[in-house]
Amino acid sequence: RISTNNGSTSTLRRHLILKHKLKDLILPNIKTKRSTLSMDPIRKQQLHNLSVDCIVRDSRTFNDFEKPGIKRLLQEFIPGKLSKSDASAS
Structure with a gap:
């Protein structure tokens, strides 16, 4: 577990993962x-x-590619590149 004074750990976590190869700090999602x-x-x-x-x-x-319908279509054309939850989100 990592922590900082202000509670934000994103930058620290990223630094540790990228620079120090601490892959166990990668969050599951x-x-x-x-x-x-x-x-x-x-x-x-x-x-x-x-x-x-x-x-x-x-x-x-350019926002058209963020709309749920086009996301679902792209999911079918390019499987695995867009999660099903992203494609069905509104």
Whole structure:
């Protein structure tokens, strides 16, 4: 268990994990989230470019990808890259 004077441990925890390789300090929800976000960098760039092109071509907002319907659609196209709870959240 770690603690600080002001009660905020995020920065300290991150420092200990990244600089001192203390992987046991990774919180369960963070560990799961990070493992599902790993993607081939080339594929990630392709999807990024397609997303920007889609937004610009169709005159959409960048927030469109945060809406529940599009999140559910993306979950089906790219399984494991977006949690089911994120996709169904409103």
